[in-house]
Amino acid sequence: MNIKQAVVDYFTKSPDTAHKPEMPLEKRWLGEAICYGLAAVLFTVIGIFGESIKKLPAFDVISVVMIAIICVTCIFVMFYTDRYKKDKKEDEMTRSLQDQASGRAAKVMLAVMLVIVMIMGISRKEIVLSYHNSIQIVCGVVYWFSCLRSAICYNSLRKVSAEDEEE
């Protein structure tokens, strides 16, 4: 099946008859964690070292890569989230795992940010960020959170699958 046909099927056929992605939930979470992680690193690095990076000749390439990452993650979320729910690849247990993972990821992020703020406070280091750099760092933080959440989800589900004996 070619890509054009798959896209047409996705919007025109019912979930029962359309071509369904065969990617298991574990792989989806791993893929999300890698995508978000990559985006988080890029945004954080560019947010912190923005001014120096802008002078690099490869800055245009970096911008294109960042936009591509945002597009890929958006497509990932748009195409798979609904479809996975329809296919029942996500059920109440996996949703509960995701809720737990969100809570844990939020706690970790909060702890890390508190430590950074404390270190900056103790060292009395003042960092002046431009408006654009601040936005990029905020995007980075959001991506770090998503990356951590997907990684925790993947790890939890992998453990459950590994616990299995029978059949």
Added chain:
Amino acid sequence: MPEFTTRLKEYRAKTGMKQGELAELVGVRRETIIRLEKGLYNPSLKLAMDIARVFGTTVEELFIFGEE
């Protein structure tokens, strides 16, 4: 520490049903059944009732909580 114990495995063995088959019947993933059998996941009322219906029994018979 499991929140409760369950007779799910016992009932499944009686009927010769596999985890995957039960999961398919009640519309969840096989991992959910694995966690349920180990008492690591507290199911929703709907799921508990669906499973009880599959085995023709009651929720109380399938899931036993600590205080009982």
